[in-house]
Amino acid sequence: MPAGLIIVVIVSALCVAGLFDADSTLRKSNAKGDGWRNEIAKTVASVTDTLHINFFRNSIDSALGKNQGTKIDVEELLRRQAEAEIAASAEAAKKVPELPAPTPATPMKIWVGGDSITQTFGISFQRITQSTGIFTPTLDYHVSTGLSRPDYYNWPEHLVKDVLPANPSILVIMFGANDGQNMIGANGKVLERTSEPWMTEYRRRVAATMDLLKSPDNQRITIWCGPPPMGPGSKTRGMDQMSYIYWSEAQSRPWIQYFDTWPFFSDSNFVFSASLPNADGVVRGVRQKDNIHFSIVGGDRLSWAVIDRIGKLVDLSAGKVTPPAGQAPPASLVERTEIPPSMPGAE
């Protein structure tokens, strides 16, 4: 085929595919932002929507069960939850919930969930909590999710509809790694990631999600784990700033206990470290090659640290909660008492 005709074929095929895929391109563009490209994507999506050209692609998505949810309506979820919680005691929610001590005969329901980072951590956590004999764990992670893209996965909705009805006494939750991307604000505008409007909207979503997790009888604790520092090449952004938002929002919500993962996965200067010593002094790799996800060792390390934290809130003496030195972090490692708004050099 002549080169001139090839240009025509390529341009035409890209244009046709671009029209059919306009909604998908807009979703990706919204996630990445990218200024002028986002404007083009919006215009194209608007045209295809008017002409109903997106019908074909949306039908395929529908058949594949993809991209169905597009709205986050936390307020509506909150309203519905409030109606079901008429008996809620506002007074009780002002102090840290006091949960009964679990025993092998009366194990405590514990739920662990979040994004792909929670996958390795969650599987370790599930295994370790089960081995204590006093917990009934449930793992519920969804890769590539967070609070930025409810169109991709609506966590608040999932929490209210699927998680809370099972009535877990403790929730361990971790987000952030996928959230450093642009968001669509309440007015439909794209919010540039980690910009001030983005921070405001993200804070709103975090606060609303935290509110959703309050139980009517103040009998539920949520351990909200901040994201760990990310290593070179991770291409993540704003982990430190998100940690600050989680921590500061948790301060006014006793049912939310912020857990600071940062010191457990960094050196003494709070800088990312892929290999760290456990309590036995042996240095092991705590992260996967991508410098984002935890290795099995890292998952175990965090699990024991979180269990230790739970032990400070609930009497766990009936369970086997003494960690092997080769799995737990050194006893000298402690959470920070205050989380700074940003960390210089953080990914």
Place this chain on the structure above:
Amino acid sequence: MLFPTVDFAVFFLVVFTGSWLLRPHKIAWRWFILASSFVFYGWWDWNYLVLLSLSIGINWFLGLAIFRSLTPEGERTNASRWLVRIAVVVNLGILGYFKYFDFFVSTIADKMRSIGISVDAPILNIILPIGISFFIFQAISYVIDIGRGQWRKPLTILDFAVYLSFFAHLVAGPIVRASEFAPQLDVLPDPRYVRSAEAFMLIFRGMFKKVVISSFLAIQIVDPVFANPNAYGPLAVLLAIYAYAIQIYADFSGYTDIAIGVALLLGIRFPQNFDSPYIALSLQDFWSRWHMTLSRWLRDYLYIPLGGNRGSKAMTYRNLFLVMIIGGLWHGANWTFVVWGAIHGSYLVAERIVKEKWKGHELGLPPLVVKAMQWFLVFNVVCLAWVFFRATSVDEAFTLLGRLFASSGSSTGVSLLLILVIVGSVASQFVPQRFPQKAEVWFATWAPALQIAALAGGLVLVDALGPEGIAPFIYFQF
């Protein structure tokens, strides 16, 4: 800039148009391709361009110096030998610094700790520039070929820069030799006869393999199981191992297909890099089908200089084993890659020994059954080696392999679709080459409007079946 993205589509349209318009003007065309390649590479990180430029400058200068130190008949001299050694050491030094420094330091620190000496290892957390192993290997092949007198015409610095940085092969191969690439710079391809059907088919096939097959297997089973094997039972672990074999093939050969197709549209032909590797009946056969340009590089610049099979049998076995270990280390600084190379090296040696001992012996089984048994054995050995290739540590690899014999564990991720994708992907390699070739010929006869519709439909399908984001190609990290 990743191939299956809108960014690359726009970039390529500009490059394609500019390339064919400037093709009659040799110098302008070269500058245009060089600038395009720098934009492509700099898209990840502009800082990488410094390294690429240094590599171009140093290797071009050394290549010229080596050429001038040869005799007029192209025979080696002491000076040329020393210059080649310097060139190899410089290239391996660059590669070593970026790729192996942290590994080397942390390994020594671990060893010292194990004998009771506490050291504060100076880990630099060096970020590996994308594709460094590929362009460094190409540079080494260039200076060695000149030093051997095989490449009698040192390239101009512009030609060498275009060769080393050409965007289609820059980040993940194929490892193209100067002798294959440079002559094509001087040939003026006819713009009326571009091999578009072959290129389109390659690009579509590559995108489907990468975006749909590789991503599906990674998300569905490979990533979860390798991340925490202790949670999974034997069936899930076994399928994850097979799925990874397909994933890495789909990912890497998918990239290569797109790279070859893209270059073909610009009138440049790359060597083939994959030839249905999972139909191999021996490991030697596997290596003549898998990452063929790396196998060729290792053979010509490592195996043969080590002595190849010219010495005793023991020396041949040693050479084979060493080449595979070094081939493993080329992929990365981790003991897992050493074990991967050792498995391949040991099996290649064992294969030779068994072949010689069994020469003339018959098993008494039908040839088809023997072939099936050979295939099963080779495929599973390759899959076993992939476990170490994928795992983050040797311990994790053994943990995963141990789960094959576990009595319990989750089967999350196992589905009929997954099994069909794995079986279908392996089966597709047995389809004779003539079928896709016939499809290409048939596609070429279609009217342009039909081709547009087919290509657009293919793009929509790939986008719909793939995940929301595109993960980087696995081989970018090497």
